[in-house]
Amino acid sequence: MAKNLAQDAGKEAIEKLGWCARIVFLFYVDYAN
Incomplete structure (x- = not known):
């Protein structure tokens, strides 16, 4: 659920x-996963 909100x-x-x-968001997603 948190991932969908992100x-x-x-x-x-x-x-x-x-x-x-x-770019910043993609870095964040890659780091979070």
């Missing part, structure tokens, strides 16, 4: 902040 937050961040947020 994915939703990541999608919003990508839309608002662009590729930089996407």
Whole structure:
């Protein structure tokens, strides 16, 4: 469930902040898993 919430937050961040947020989010997901 937490993973789904993180994915939703990541999608919003990508839309608002662009590729930089996407890279940071991908690093976060990779580190968390």
